[in-house]
Amino acid sequence: LISTELLIIGGGATGLGVAWDAALRGYKTLLVEKGDLTHGTSGRYHGLLHSGARYVVRDARSAADCARENLILKRLLPSAIEDTGGFFAALDEDPPDYAEPFLLGCGAAGIPAEEISPAQARRSEPLLTPRLARVFRVPDAACDSFDAAHAVAGAVRAAGGEVWLRRRVVGLRVERGRVGGAELEDVRTGERLTVGADLVLNCAGAWAGQIAELAGCPVRVTPGKGTMVAMNYRLVNTVLNRLKPPGDGDILVPIGTVAVIGTTEVVVESADQYAIEPWEIELLMAEGEKLIPRFREMRALRAWAGVRPLFEERPPEGAGDADSRLMTRAHAVLDHAARDGVEGLVSVVGGKFTTFRLMAEEAVDLAGAKLGSRRPCRTADTPIDPPGTRFHVLRQRLEASEASPRPEMACECELVTRAEVEAALEQSGSTVLNDLRRDLRLGMGPCQAGFCAFRAAGLMHRQRPAADEAEGVEEVNSALLEFLQERWKGLRPVMWGANLRQLELDLSLYRGLLGAEALPTARPPEVYPTEKTA
């Protein structure tokens, strides 16, 4: 029997933050995740590191939390955060009376908000619409959640904690009203394993209700779907927010080579089965057009949706499922001993990427109290990145490949070299090309894996041990087809113009030239839920 002090369920921002905090405090820590790091909501968000200004009018606590955490994370995680700054811009159509409570709220939350003239805003962001009424500058930033998660996972391991991927929790060990560990299933082999733990921390985000249910604790997490579209261009260098009450399509975030417009907000039945609907894309493109003229004519590269894990113990008056925007973005740490009479289980629910460190601090404070060994939190002052780390930009990859003795490119769009693919495969042992995407940005550029998927599959096959080759090739073939199907999921909602042209090329390569659909595979590919077009 493997045992640990703290067992953390969920490899998103929350779980990684908790594991990092706990390991730094010296607790024996194990994190388990059913998929890859950021497999859930953390890998499907727009990439905004909030200044807090978005929340100042309606949700003061979230605003203040974000304002503090924004400063801390910029210091701790420079590799994943680009300090772009943000604008809150009121267009001539936006309600003029929002600026006053906005400024008051920023003042109360300690968020510096400086008014600049529309002309000044357009000088720094020339694509911005001329229909500007007022613009405020705030300390928003852009965060690459894949890079951030990898860095935090590295910090967990460096502090002595363990991170296990592709282990699904299939049961909690509950004896005499106390959770004492969990039963895990290796997702790839089906092998079962029991882990004993002094305390289980449920950080499963939108799936936290399902985990708590395993111990008979009712936790109602509302899955609030949000859809985003990545444009094929970095249209702005500053985060753009609309200066109006939060609504659909009110934010544009520059991330690397793209700009992401988000988001919609729709409560869905399940955190696993939801589709991107045509109206959402139409709405995002229309809102983008308001911020950036001719936005609709530009290439939309990809769409995706994540589910916010919204939680309120008592939903606010009048906020039914119909209007989840009224639900708080704040987090809650639930001690199921006090709440449900079940010892040994704590759930961390709600919250947002920007506040993951704070959530972790509160959760591990409670854990320490329950374990009877209070130790001070150290995360706020412990840099995750080594000193001198710069924000990763594509140019650095080009510089590195220019300097490399083996500059052979596997992915031209994102400048991923063959050596990098081989190293990532070696390190992760993964048979999922989508993991390489999260590690390296492989397949995230304009060709959406058209060229690199074939190469990456060939490289993956080369690293298989010869002994299990009979099965190996089917695994590799599945990895290839699943990756293409996964890319298709995000392409289909934005499939017009240049994307359709690219699809025609990619299909003529994979279906025509390479005959890929005839490959023997290990399992049938997953079909994602889709909506019919009207």
Place this chain on the structure above:
Amino acid sequence: VSARVQAAYDVIVIGAGLAGLFAGALAARAGARTLVAARGQGGLPLGPGCVDIWGYSRDAQGARHIVQDPGAGLSARLAPEHPLRLAGGEAVTAGLAAFQALCAEAGYPLAGSLDRNHLLPTALGTARPTCLAPESFLAGDLRDPSPIILADLRGFRDFHAPHAAANLRRAGHAARAVALDLPRWPARRAAFATDLARRLDVPAYRAEAADLWRPHLAGAARLGLPAILGLSADQWAWRDLSERLGLALFEIPTVPPSVPGLRLFNVLQDTLEAAGGRLILGPEVSGWVEAGAVRGVILHSAGGPRRYAAPRLILATGGFRHGGLDAPAPGVARETVLDLPVLTEPDWYAPLYWDPHPYARFGVRVNTAMQPVDAEGRVLHANVHAIGGLLAGADRHDEGCREGVDLATAWAAVQAAFGQPAPDPQATTP
């Protein structure tokens, strides 16, 4: 647009893919003053350099099967609106024969017939049916039980022999992989297919390669290399290397740039120009329409727009892959040169990437003379013929009929444009 009228032609073809170049070559050979004008090089450099006529059929359950005999009962397999059906059996047979003759004359014969598809290995190690293939592909045929060696060329990223060999073994073929070095290839230099092909066009480089590779190939009966064996179409590097290595050497097409596709492009350009035709590559091409009548084309280049007049226009601008069709917004399709009506349906895409997508059959509807027609079947422009990937009714990915549609519709269009009666599609089958 005010622009000077340039020389007049008997026919102007828009598009320099297989359909456009073949139509241009046929017209020029028939004595017509012929201009082929295109924005870019078309689809040949993207494809395998083979001719697919009919590769796959689906059974009642929707399962996809490889077709052994592409010609047999072709019209029975085809929906009435399929462009191969509209072009007719005569166009399929005669178009294919004319194309084979043209390639053979250029010293680049394509082997095969409508009676039987080749079954050639892909770069992933699956079997791909195709009707005509260059001689340099033939030794790879998977009906041949003799063992296969596939070779990586170190530094060339677009071929992964171990993966392909493992898939061939999984399908019951005797196959293994070796890795070969490129002679004197600088370690930091990316090896591109066209780059390698140009090197291998040099006899001394081939001799070096053969000396370097021979020790690794002891006992090999047949050797598969990525399709990089020379750009020049005189059979070239492949023939010479086969002799030097003393084995059956074959090429496997891989992702673009396609060396065998470029060979076909060169063959067609040479044929067109030798017959007095002209090829203009680069400018945007739009239709020259006056009072509803198509009078020629306008080429938009750096020097400004120029008009070219012709009594006949052949549209070979391709489908969505090449810009003959465009979808400017979700659910909207348009034809980009003459704004011809495009046949569409409400649903465009299938949930699974591999499934037949409805949009693949969208395109311009034509009659048996390849004249564009409206929804009621009325001819829109009597002097315009539309061919190739632009046409509605074929799913080139799913059926494996891309080049067949190009050749048959090009042949039918040239027949119709120069006065021969269009054959009745019901009357003959190949």
